[in-house]
Amino acid sequence: MAESRLAKLAAHLTGRGSKAGFRVAVLGASGGIGQPLSLLLKKTSLVRELHLYDVKGTKGVMADLSHINTLTTVRSFEGNAELGACLKGCDLVVIPAGVPRKPGMTRDDLFKINASIVASLAAGVADSCPEAFVAIISNPVNSTVPIAAEVLKRKGCYNPARLFGVTSLDVVRANTFVGEASGTSPERMNVPVIGGHSGNTILPLLSQTTPRNSLPEDKVRALTNRIQNAGTEVVEAKAGTGSATLSMAAAAHRFAESCLRAMNGESGVVECAYVENKEPLSQGLPFFALPVRLNKSGVSGFAPLAALSPYEAQLFDSMKGALAGNIKKGQEFGRSFN
Numbered sequence: 001m002a003e004s005r006l007a008k009l010a011a012h013l014t015g016r017g018s019k020a021g022f023r024v025a026v027l028g029a030s031g032g033i034g035q036p037l038s039l040l041l042k043k044t045s046l047v048r049e050l051h052l053y054d055v056k057g058t059k060g061v062m063a064d065l066s067h068i069n070t071l072t073t074v075r076s077f078e079g080n081a082e083l084g085a086c087l088k089g090c091d092l093v094v095i096p097a098g099v100p101r102k103p104g105m106t107r108d109d110l111f112k113i114n115a116s117i118v119a120s121l122a123a124g125v126a127d128s129c130p131e132a133f134v135a136i137i138s139n140p141v142n143s144t145v146p147i148a149a150e151v152l153k154r155k156g157c158y159n160p161a162r163l164f165g166v167t168s169l170d171v172v173r174a175n176t177f178v179g180e181a182s183g184t185s186p187e188r189m190n191v192p193v194i195g196g197h198s199g200n201t202i203l204p205l206l207s208q209t210t211p212r213n214s215l216p217e218d219k220v221r222a223l224t225n226r227i228q229n230a231g232t233e234v235v236e237a238k239a240g241t242g243s244a245t246l247s248m249a250a251a252a253h254r255f256a257e258s259c260l261r262a263m264n265g266e267s268g269v270v271e272c273a274y275v276e277n278k279e280p281l282s283q284g285l286p287f288f289a290l291p292v293r294l295n296k297s298g299v300s301g302f303a304p305l306a307a308l309s310p311y312e313a314q315l316f317d318s319m320k321g322a323l324a325g326n327i328k329k330g331q332e333f334g335r336s337f338n
């Protein structure tokens with residue numbers, strides 16, 4: 001069926017006038033994360049239109065996805081000249097554009113390439129959909145989110161309630177590893193993960209899991225270490241061909257769907273995400289991942305957390321300087337980008 005007829009049918013069947021579906025863009029849609037994420041979004045009923053953008057390759061991804069029998073319509077856009085058309089009217093923009101790590105690299109090593117990619121895409125958002133929720137996957141997340149914030153600020157449209165660093169993969173991993181270790185289904189497990197998204201800035205709160213666990217201290221330490229280094233585990237297993245893509249797509253889809261459910265008026269939506277905030281727990285760090293309450297307007301508040309365990313407090317103290325440095329580096333780059 002021609003795309004325009006499919007769009008009309010979708011609008012008719014879902015009563016789009018009442019905003020029962022949203023326009024979502026994936027920037028970096030031809031990549032290792034972008035393709036499976038786009039597949040999951042094509043199968044998400046709250047996505048009315050899916051816009052695929054990349055420097056190359058989106059026509060093929062669109063042709064492929066558009067044969068899946070859902071009402072979501074798919075359009076492709078390639079190159080900077082088509083970025084504005086891609087973003088126009090988008091409610092949610094998910095950004096996995098940029099290079100991934102190879103063994104031996106840190107996420108910060110990606111800064112020199114990914115910083116300007118994220119900055120230019122954020123400028124595109126400011127120009128074409130300044131009200132959209134923006135979810136940044138591109139690493140180093142600790143810096144790319146402050147970069148985007150500065151670009152949006154300079155364009156006069158920064159809304160801290162709508163800019164997110166996607167840290168859901170840390171939660172997904174923590175749920176899996178802690179669930180396995182404590183004999184609980186990973187699907188029932190919920191481990192809050194706060195801080196940032198690299199090495200020791202990833203701070204899983206194993207003292208605050210739901211359901212509660214009774215893991216011994218040595219196990220807590222081993223699991224914490226595994227969660228902090230899980231990205232490297234995948235990078236090494238992939239041996240130079242990239243980093244986590246499939247688990248990341250699943251995690252990003254979870255986060256995107258939560259944003260759409262909140263936009264659609266659902267209450268009680270909470271996801272951990274790296275956002276600008278002044279919560280006491282962040283101890284003065286302007287960007288910090290916390291369990292965020294979402295509503296139609298974006299971040300509406302933060303879910304309460306109990307005091308950190310002595311071990312978690314010690315981990316917090318030892319990562320604070322590194323995270324502050326990552327944030328400052330991103331802010332400085334964002335302020336000077338043009």
Ligand code: NAD
Pocket residue numbers: 027028029030031032033034053054055056096097098099100101110114117121136137138139140141166167168169170197242243244245248
């Ligand atoms: P990839 O190389 O497979 O795909 C990246 C895509 O981005 C490519 O298709 C490329 O053409 C595209 N791209 C490059 N420059 C672009 C631009 N200016 N505009 C639009 N698209 C552009 O990489 P990947 O495995 O998909 O990873 C993407 C990023 O996500 C990396 O930076 C990686 O470190 C990060 N990542 C983050 C998390 C997280 O938890 N936040 C998890 C995994 C990976």
Ligand code: LMR
Pocket residue numbers: 100101107139169230231232234235243244
């Ligand atoms: C991850 O946590 O898997 C990503 O940040 C990718 C990486 O480089 O580890």
